[in-house]
Amino acid sequence: MSQAIPVAEQSLSLMQRARIWWTFFQVAINERLVYRGDFMIGTLMRFLPTLTQIFLWWAIYDVVAQSGSDSIASYRYGDMVAYYLMVTIARAFSSMPGLTSGIANQVRNGEVKKFLIQPIDMQGCLLVQRIAHKLVYYLIATLPFALVFFLCRDFFIDGWPSTEVTIVFFASLILTFLLGFFMESAIGLISFWFLEVTSLTFIYMLMNFLLSGHMFPLELLPESPINVRGFVEFLPFKYLAYFPAAVFLGKVEGPEMYRGLAIEASWVLFFIIISRIMWIRGVKRYSGYGG
Amino acid sequence: MNPSYLKVFLTFARNSLVRDMSFRFNFILTCFASVSWALMNFLLFKIIYQHTDSIGVDTGWHENEFFIFLGTIWIINSLIQTFFMANAEGFSEMIRTGSLDFALLKPIDTQFLISFPRINWAQIPNGLLGLSLVIYSLRALMNDSEKVISIGPVEWILYVFYIGCGVVVMYSVMIILASTSIWLGRNQNLHTFWFYITNFYRYPMEIYQKSGIGMALWGTFTFVIPILVVSNVPARILAQPLERGWYDWQSLYAIFAAAASLVVSRWVFKFALSSYRSASS
Numbered sequence: 068m069s070q071a072i073p074v075a076e077q078s079l080s081l082m083q084r085a086r087i088w089w090t091f092f093q094v095a096i097n098e099r100l101v102y103r104g105d106f107m108i109g110t111l112m113r114f115l116p117t118l119t120q121i122f123l124w125w126a127i128y129d130v131v132a133q134s135g136s137d138s139i140a141s142y143r144y145g146d147m148v149a150y151y152l153m154v155t156i157a158r159a160f161s162s163m164p165g166l167t168s169g170i171a172n173q174v175r176n177g178e179v180k181k182f183l184i185q186p187i188d189m190q191g192c193l194l195v196q197r198i199a200h201k202l203v204y205y206l207i208a209t210l211p212f213a214l215v216f217f218l219c220r221d222f223f224i225d226g227w228p229s230t231e232v233t234i235v236f237f238a239s240l241i242l243t244f245l246l247g248f249f250m251e252s253a254i255g256l257i258s259f260w261f262l263e264v265t266s267l268t269f270i271y272m273l274m275n276f277l278l279s280g281h282m283f284p285l286e287l288l289p290e291s292p293i294n295v296r297g298f299v300e301f302l303p304f305k306y307l308a309y310f311p312a313a314v315f316l317g318k319v320e321g322p323e324m325y326r327g328l329a330i331e332a333s334w335v336l337f338f339i340i341i342s343r344i345m346w347i348r349g350v351k352r353y354s355g356y357g358g
Numbered sequence: 359m360n361p362s363y364l365k366v367f368l369t370f371a372r373n374s375l376v377r378d379m380s381f382r383f384n385f386i387l388t389c390f391a392s393v394s395w396a397l398m399n400f401l402l403f404k405i406i407y408q409h410t411d412s413i414g415v416d417t418g419w420h421e422n423e424f425f426i427f428l429g430t431i432w433i434i435n436s437l438i439q440t441f442f443m444a445n446a447e448g449f450s451e452m453i454r455t456g457s458l459d460f461a462l463l464k465p466i467d468t469q470f471l472i473s474f475p476r477i478n479w480a481q482i483p484n485g486l487l488g489l490s491l492v493i494y495s496l497r498a499l500m501n502d503s504e505k506v507i508s509i510g511p512v513e514w515i516l517y518v519f520y521i522g523c524g525v526v527v528m529y530s531v532m533i534i535l536a537s538t539s540i541w542l543g544r545n546q547n548l549h550t551f552w553f554y555i556t557n558f559y560r561y562p563m564e565i566y567q568k569s570g571i572g573m574a575l576w577g578t579f580t581f582v583i584p585i586l587v588v589s590n591v592p593a594r595i596l597a598q599p600l601e602r603g604w605y606d607w608q609s610l611y612a613i614f615a616a617a618a619s620l621v622v623s624r625w626v627f628k629f630a631l632s633s634y635r636s637a638s639s
Contacts, residue, residue, distance in 0.1 A: 115554045119561060122572055126414035126565040127406065139409045266387055273394055282402050289408060 079186050087187055088195045095199035110211040113155065117215075120151050140286040145224040146316055150284050152219055153312035158281065159208065160240045161247035161307040163197065167271070170255025171264045180355045190252060190346060197248055228315060235324055239311040242331045246306055249338035256342060259349030278302055280309025286318070303334040361466045367474055374477040388480035392439070396432055396484055400491070403428065417564040418599025422502070424562070425495040427593040431560055432488025434524045434589065439481040442529050443552075445473055446536040450548055453539045456636050469627050473533070496596055507598050517595050520609075523616035524588030530623035531555065531583060537623075537630035559585040562593075580608075584615035 079087075128137075128144040137143055142150065170193070173179045182189040228236070254271055258264045276282065278299050285305060288296035299305060310327055313319045319327055378385045403424065406413075413419045419427065449472045452458040461471050499505055535548055558579050563586045566576040579586040591612045 109550075112550070112554055116557050118575070119557055122565045122575075123413070123561055125568075126417070127410045129415045130410045130412055133415060269387070269391055273398070277398055277401070282398070283405060287405050287409065289405075 088191065091192050091195045092199045095196040096203055099200050099203040107207055107211055110208045111215075114211075114215050117148075117151050117155065121148050124148060140284065141318065142284055142286065143224060145222040146318075147284070148219065148222040149224075149316055150312050152216065152222070153315050154281060154308045156212070157240065157243055157308045157311040159204070160201070160311075161243040161279075163247050163251045166193070166197070166248070166251045167255040167264065167268045169193075170252060171258035171268075174256075174258040174349075174353070177355050179353070183350065183353075183355075190342065193252065194248060201244065225317060228317060232314060232317065232320075232324070235328055236311055236315045239306070239314055239328055239331060242328070242335055243306055243308075243311055245335045246303065246331065246338065249335060249342050250303065253338055253342040253345060256345040256349055259345070259352055275304055275307060278304035279307040280305055280312070281307075284313070284318070285309050303338075306331045306334060363466075363470060366466065366470075370474050371477050374475075375479055378479045385480050388478075389483045392436075392481055392484045393487060396487060400425075400428065413562060414564045417562060419562050419564070419597075420599075422495045422499040423597040423599045426492050426499070426597040427562060427589070429488040429491035429495065430521070430593040430596075431589055432491065433485045433521060434528065435556070436481050436483075436485030436488060437521070437525045438528045438532070440478050440485070441525075442473065442532055443481075443549075444476040444478050446532045447548055448472070448476060449533075449536045450539040453634070458634065459636050462631075462634075468631065469533070469624065473529075492596065499597070509596060513595055517592050520588075520592035520595065520612060523612050524592060526616040527584055527588045527619045528556075530619035531585065533623045534626045537627050540630040540634050555583065555585065559589045562599075563587075563590050580611075584612075584619060587612045587615055 124144060124147045128139070128147070131137070131139060139147070179189065182192070227233070251271070254264065254267055257267060261267070285296060285299055288299060290296050306327075310319070310331060314324055314327070407421045407424075411420060413424060449458075452461065452472065458472075461468055464471060496509065499507055500509070532552065535551060539548075558575065563576055563580070566572040566579075566586075576586065587608050591606075591609050594606070595609075
């Protein structure tokens with residue numbers, strides 16, 4: 068059965084493949100537009116934790132100010148709040164709710180068979196769907212996001228960054244989307260070997276939360292006696308939240324910024340290759356019975 | 359005919375334990391999950407305290423005091439999640455599917471019946487962890503020669519009592535939220551909504567007490583949804599920031615808040631039930 072895919076896929080022209088993907092794209096868009104009301108409220112609610120963060124850090128910076136300083140690890144109070152806001156944007160690109168469990172479910176209940184007999188690539192199709200979902204999300208979320216950022220505009224002390232930084236920022240957002248997608252789909256594909264991946268997903272979520280800079284800027288991590296920060300900077304997780312935010316706020320600049328972008332791109336490539344290999348190997352292992 | 363509520367409760371507890379034990383791996387995993395979320399929170403504040411020595415100027419929430427606060431939050435959270443979280447979700451589900459009909463028919467108080475059937479034993483470790491954190495930080499605080507702190511049996515009794523008040527308030531908020539499913543049809547966001555609300559009670563109230571918006575938040579979460587007092591009052595009894603123990607108007611108010619929210623939640627629950635029209639068939 069596994070032999071069917073390469074043959075079938077080769078026989079399709081690029082045009083035909085594009086048409087298939089376009090159809091998937093449209094279906095996914097319509098699917099998402101159904102719940103737009105829920106969506107907008109949900110997005111606004113997402114900023115509630117930021118509200119408590121604002122007050123928590125305010126109280127902390129008051130204490131810091133007493134000792135005559137105005138910043139913690141190069142973050143002023145405004146920077147800190149702006150950081151949390153920018154992380155929300157980065158996470159809107161990198162988080163992939165339901166991707167891992169979706170793949171695992173399809174493998175477990177045999178739905179994955181449809182990709183083996185139809186001339187459609189599973190990852191390609193999931194990617195197109197995800198892009199559609201995200202686009203709809205940004206379209207609808209723009210309003211609540213704009214409102215929150217407008218209300219919080221004073222926290223961005225240095226204003227809008229230079230064009231160069233803005234371009235790198237957007238590039239890092241696109242890469243963070245791809246990194247999130249391929250990383251999570253690689254974890255989902257582990258289900259070809261272990262049927263139950265809930266625990267793995269959980270560990271991933273935990274690592275992501277802790278190491279991506281979602282909770283605090285990575286600069287706050289201690290560098291001595293053990294260089295925790297250096298270690299965390301070495302991992303791919305920081306590109307899921309910390310990196311785009313740090314670029315926007317000018318915490319990573321110049322050559323350092325381009326180096327970061329290049330490393331992010333390499334991680335994306337790495338996970339694309341890994342997940343392709345896993346898919347090919349997994350399909351070889353897979354056996355489906357009945358209908 | 360009066361059923362023995364205690365016996366019914368014990369049966370619920372036993373059944374839940376049997377159920378948890380039949381999926382042992384999942385049980386351990388859930389324990390692990392909730393404990394690691396708590397530990398991450400701990401880590402965040404450990405890192406914050408590397409850069410500051412208290413949260414807020416002159417609030418007295420230094421590291422050890424704050425960890426008593428954090429441990430208290432874990433204990434309250436753990437109690438809520440053990441006894442009520444799954445049940446409140448179950449209640450929403452019962453409304454959606456119409457199986458609430460069967461609960462209404464049984465000769466026992468409906469609120470009791472929907473509040474206790476599932477006891478989530480896997481959330482207990484979190485509370486124990488909280489208790490250890492409280493005891494550990496309290497010891498560190500008592501060994502600190504600069505602090506004058508007196509903890510006797512009275513303080514411990516008050517602490518337990520106010521944790522009880524806290525659980526009552528949180529339970530009431532949850533039941534009110536769950537009851538709204540009767541009007542809204544479904545309330546999938548109960549868990550999310552809960553997360554957002556509890557987000558406000560996880561910090562000492564002093565951080566809100568400045569600026570207009572902060573005072574508005576403080577007022578809302580003290581007088582409208584009284585969740586700030588339930589975390590702050592017990593934590594203050596043990597941590598005693600600013601040598602201010604249980605003697606504060608908020609300690610009295612917390613008792614009132616617990617009683618009032620219980621009455622209101624009971625009323626909302628009954629009112630919601632009266633608009634219940636079953637589902638399907």
